[in-house]
Amino acid sequence: MTAADPDVDTFTRPYWDAAAEGRLLLRHCAACDRTHHYPREFCPHCWSEDVRWEPASGRATLYTWSVVHRNDLPPFGERVPYVAAVVDLAEGPRMMTEIVDVPEVDLRIGMELRVAFRAEGEMTVPVFTGGGA
Secondary structure, three states: OOOOOOOOOOOOHHHHHHHHOOOOEEEEEOOOOOEEOOOOOOOOOOOOOOEEEEEOOOEEEEEEEEEEOOOOOOOHHHOOOEEEEEEEEOOOOEEEEEEOOOOHHHOOOOOEEEEEEEEEOOEEEEEEEEOOO
């Protein structure tokens, strides 16, 4: 485990277990019928605690990105340059992520993306790549 690894606890374990299986989970509120990300035990829209894990479609569109050429924090320094991005998930929330296997010259705001998963030591993290799911 490195300093960049996410904290996995009882609450977030389903998210990380699903990622290890190649599935993206989001939190959905039964009270206001809205989906949110990052995972929280309550709805950030209406504060209800009636939230549950639901599978995401894996589809997203590119909202914004930046090519990172320098990062001194492990393990990111070994990956430069890489594309840090914010995507709009089909279910509504925005998610910070990384774009992989898409040349920088091909990146466009609004382009269709699909989730992919990358092993990071003992963790598997969601990233996004070109082409809608």
